[in-house]
Amino acid sequence: MTETKMGEANMYLEMKVFGFALDAIAQMPVIILKDTEEKHAVPVWINAQDSVAFAAQFVGREAAARTRRKDVFTALVEQMEMTLSRIVIESLKDGAFTSSVRLLPREGEEIRLEVHVTEAMLLSLRYQQPVLVDPDVLAQVSTLDLKEDGLAGENNARRFVDFLDHMDPASMGKYPM
Numbered sequence: 623m624t625e626t627k628m629g630e631a632n633m634y635l636e637m638k639v640f641g642f643a644l645d646a647i648a649q650m651p652v653i654i655l656k657d658t659e660e661k662h663a664v665p666v667w668i669n670a671q672d673s674v675a676f677a678a679q680f681v682g683r684e685a686a687a688r689t690r691r692k693d694v695f696t697a698l699v700e701q702m703e704m705t706l707s708r709i710v711i712e713s714l715k716d717g718a719f720t721s722s723v724r725l726l727p728r729e730g731e732e733i734r735l736e737v738h739v740t741e742a743m744l745l746s747l748r749y750q751q752p753v754l755v756d757p758d759v760l761a762q763v764s765t766l767d768l769k770e771d772g773l774a775g776e777n778n779a780r781r782f783v784d785f786l787d788h789m790d791p792a793s794m795g796k797y798p799m
Contacts, residue, residue, distance in 0.1 A: 634710065634754035637664065639746050642673070642680060651676070653743050655711075655753055664711070664755060664763050666719060672740040679747050693748065703728045709742050710754045714762045 640656040640663070651673035655664040668676065699706060707726040711719050721742040725733045737745070746753050 634756055636752045637755050638752050639743055662760060666739055668740050679744050706749050708754055709746050709751055711759055712756050714759050
């Protein structure tokens with residue numbers, strides 16, 4: 623198990639965004655995190671609105687890299703002369719993940735910014751940074767065997783695309799202007 627020391631008391635498991643699929647049982651989009659040895663997986667269920675942003679980043683990251691356009695977060699971090707030092711999933715409370723990004727200013731101490739878990743996943747993709755997961759979170763979630771469950775298979779990717787294609791815009795919180 624690849625662990626990263628982050629202070630004296632906390633050990634985090636380094637994971638990466640492996641992919642996404644549609645959970646057949648919950649009928650919800652799910653982001654799959656896997657450790658580098660592919661022994662552990664963490665499912666992160668997201669809502670339909672977040673899935674659109676995630677799918678765009680996941681599928682379009684190569685296109686975004688070619689345009690070299692900066693998103694607001696990147697521009698702000700650069701303007702403030704900071705760097706993104708790490709992305710952390712800290713806990714799982716009442717079925718919801720708490721996560722944060724850590725920013726390192728040129729001078730001074732690291733700044734912790736609490737973010738929604740989907741935003742943390744998007745930043746992981748955008749910056750090609752691992753996600754550090756607290757071991758207590760691993761103990762609380764079901765570890766999936768992706769090879770047996772087939773969450774990484776083409777059928778689930780196709781079902782996810784179909785899910786997005788047939789999604790009712792009203793379910794995404796679309797409001798008239």
